[in-house]
Amino acid sequence: MTKQTIRVELTSTKKPKPDPNQLSFGRVFTDHMFVMDYAADKGWYDPRIIPYQPFSMDPAAMVYHYGQTVFEGLKAYVSEDGHVLLFRPDKNMERLNLSNDRLCIPQIDEEQVLEGLKQLVAIDKDWIPNAEGTSLYIRPFIIATEPFLGVAASHTYKLFIILSPVGSYYKEGIKPVKIAVESEFVRAVKGGTGNAKTAGNYASSLKAQQVAEEKGFSQVLWLDGIEKKYIEEVGSMNIFFKINGEIVTPMLNGSILEGITRNSVIALLKHWGLPVSERKITIDEVIQAHKDGILEEAFGTGTAAVISPVGELIWQDETLSINNGETGEIAKKLYDTITGIQKGAVADEFGWTTEVAALTESK
Amino acid sequence: MTKQTIRVELTSTKKPKPDPNQLSFGRVFTDHMFVMDYAADKGWYDPRIIPYQPFSMDPAAMVYHYGQTVFEGLKAYVSEDGHVLLFRPDKNMERLNLSNDRLCIPQIDEEQVLEGLKQLVAIDKDWIPNAEGTSLYIRPFIIATEPFLGVAASHTYKLFIILSPVGSYYKEGIKPVKIAVESEFVRAVKGGTGNAKTAGNYASSLKAQQVAEEKGFSQVLWLDGIEKKYIEEVGSMNIFFKINGEIVTPMLNGSILEGITRNSVIALLKHWGLPVSERKITIDEVIQAHKDGILEEAFGTGTAAVISPVGELIWQDETLSINNGETGEIAKKLYDTITGIQKGAVADEFGWTTEVAALTESK
Structure with a gap:
């Protein structure tokens, strides 16, 4: 050309x-x-x-x-x-x-x-x-x-x-938000357009977002459209959980957007020698981890917010407080490092x- | 107001x-x-x-x-x-x-x-x-x-x-078309926007349609996004099958558009005293009906085409000819009646x- x-x-x-x-x-x-x-x-x-x-x-x-x-x-x-x-x-x-x-x-x-x-x-x-x-x-x-x-x-x-x-x-800058697990609406499904950055995915998400906001929540946590049990994304961000020391994010499956912040977070965690997995994770696993006291952090990742800690997760009638509703150590370190690299204040090793x-x- | x-x-x-x-x-x-x-x-x-x-x-x-x-x-x-x-x-x-x-x-x-x-x-x-x-x-x-x-x-x-x-x-006016059963892409899923008439559903369908056209087919037959076995729509139309005398169309389920032509077709069939069911129908049932020689007709319904007979159904490597690739009797009667009512040539009893x-x- x-x-x-x-x-x-x-x-x-x-x-x-x-x-x-x-x-x-x-x-x-x-x-x-x-x-x-x-x-x-x-x-x-x-x-x-x-x-x-x-x-x-x-x-x-x-x-x-x-x-x-x-x-x-x-x-x-x-x-x-x-x-x-x-x-x-x-x-x-x-x-x-x-x-x-x-x-x-x-x-x-x-x-x-x-x-x-x-x-x-x-x-x-x-x-x-x-x-x-x-x-x-x-x-x-x-x-x-x-x-x-x-x-x-x-x-x-x-x-x-x-x-x-x-x-x-x-x-307020980096500040934990309240997230409701969405049980009615579906953002995307395998074979659809969930892994493309296209208008329809966002149009489809508005209703769930509106219902969540009316109830006082910032975003919804999207489950898969097929079995309604695997975690996919949060709002229009990717999602990470720290469970008993392991940092987990849903693996790419055709309906999850491959976030560039997600990719950067995974690279940084690996670089720091922390255990990070891209795998399937169910909402039940997250609930159980909370009950067992090993759900240590949860945070969304995306270009707009960079890192968005989840302070509370609302599931059916239960409210799960994560890390006492405060920004976790990993979320904070990731936010400081990524925004630092972005502004040239932290050495750009990558x-x-x-x-x-x-x-x-x-x- | x-x-x-x-x-x-x-x-x-x-x-x-x-x-x-x-x-x-x-x-x-x-x-x-x-x-x-x-x-x-x-x-x-x-x-x-x-x-x-x-x-x-x-x-x-x-x-x-x-x-x-x-x-x-x-x-x-x-x-x-x-x-x-x-x-x-x-x-x-x-x-x-x-x-x-x-x-x-x-x-x-x-x-x-x-x-x-x-x-x-x-x-x-x-x-x-x-x-x-x-x-x-x-x-x-x-x-x-x-x-x-x-x-x-x-x-x-x-x-x-x-x-x-x-x-x-x-x-060519009313003329049977070739339809490929879509096995990769999904149009919509329950909890999504399939039952709303919104841009994203159509954006999502373009790729499957393009692949089908390259292979010489007019449209795709959409299966459900969850089990990939229930029939949902054809192209951007609703779909009907005549199997052993019974006329069947997929029941509304949250991911199928409630077509006005679909609604009119059901009303006319009932008015004529013909057996018509809105129920779940799997692609396997259609294939089996074809093998048994009782798949008598298939046709899409929508505002643009009114009635669009399906002459051939392509499923994996098989091509199923329906009614010898010709417009069926019911499809023809529905087309003539609906377009007749629309143009004031047939008495509008409804x-x-x-x-x-x-x-x-x-x-």
Whole structure:
């Protein structure tokens, strides 16, 4: 594939930046975005960085009707010495293509899109907040645009990358949350789209999430759709348990998303010489471990929250307090290490960070 | 709820209408569309009929990321004496609200939206084709529009109704198709969104459909996601089998869409005094019935194709020919009766049709 030049059109009216100490998640967007189009006879074409703006679509565009869309999420950070860092962005590009395959969306040139992403972040680097727990959230996504009501793969697509300065996913930073075990709704099933990062999985999760919130819980713990006993994910994160010294996470099975934070956590735990297993784990095993006093920690992992400790698990009428409702030692160490590597404060022994630009020239 | 007046803005440049004998499905749209907005503090507001046109959205609009969207499909027909008829549109409005509930989308006022739909069809009535097998396909849909990247229900929505003059779903009219039994991919599972008309179910089906088409089959027969043995749907239709005189369709179970054509077929079969059962049916029962020579017919039912006979069923390496690959007697009678009622040519004993307008004033 010949390298396509990325066209750049800068905004003439920069928007005011939000107070870095007042940031929430995903509500404010930067000055620019990356866009690229696809047509069956041209392939991906016209990669460009343009001012962030609404765009026009036909009401019959297939994404509105049949949900043919995929996305990714990653973050950029500024190090103390003013370098802009990305965390494992190659893994996001790789996973985007896995999702594309499942959703019948044409493959992207991973290097080209990553190059566009880096240029975009470099252009909007002054938007990266530097208060504790903040970062620049990066959302690449692809949507089907053909105006056609037949159920089939679209012949045209748009790929976007948009950027949002974000605070901690949970306002209080790392803080244990209450999780309810979901017994009615199912997020995904083997043979479905659970291991792809696509809209339908999230649409399907809204109802359970809403019911849980009404009862005062933060998220739900998803069980498998077949036997309703194996643990899959928590909210839109992967889940880990520490039971009698062993750290366990559900093995990938086709319906669990292969999280990049999950992968990083496993690598770190192994590096630290701690016992970590990817295996099937039932809700009964977790309940029994709690009864036996050996359920030592539980935490979710994901790009948005990084590490999210579980302080209470609600199962039927029982409330299980985990580690006295406090952040566990492993969760804390993982959070500090991963966010430290992401911000360049902890040595990056795995080569996970990629430098995009230095802030100096514009300071 | 106070009745809201529907604002009407007619187009000044009418588009040319397509040749009614050359129509395909869902590619051409009429001159106008119905639109209505929702905001958490206003409810549904500003119902309007405006020229069909692209519309502008923020790239962060939630529908692109988390697939919070629902839709419906129904048709308008012109009777021989020039009356515009809808087929059971109240059922579509009812189902739209069931889908809304599952997808955490606010309920619509069914009467109000139906009124908007009727006015729209009346305005664009000259677009209703009258060649054999043609009709005006009506697509109501709702999308989440809030620009927000958190996984939660949107606070703003848009409802659209768009219209497309369509030919037969299959070019040859009613004609038996080849169906492959799907053994890898799963469309939906109990606890998921299979019984809601939402984008994710269709996104999830594309891959299986694509693989089937490459092998020369029209559609796939979906088995349940749990035991992979119970028959659920065919493509995006419900499925019926005639086995030794009994007509069987899978019972509704939470993962099967409650089709309006399915419901009409059951009512007609009962009316005709034929034995019809809604029950669980395994693929093994169908295979065995074929071996025993008592698999007499198989057909799909749905708004787009009405009745779609299955001529061949491909199961692993076997090809089962059904009724010598020809349209069965029941399938034909159902097709003739339902399309006859829809076009006002057959007496409507069930009160299924609703008149929208007469064509006369504009002829």
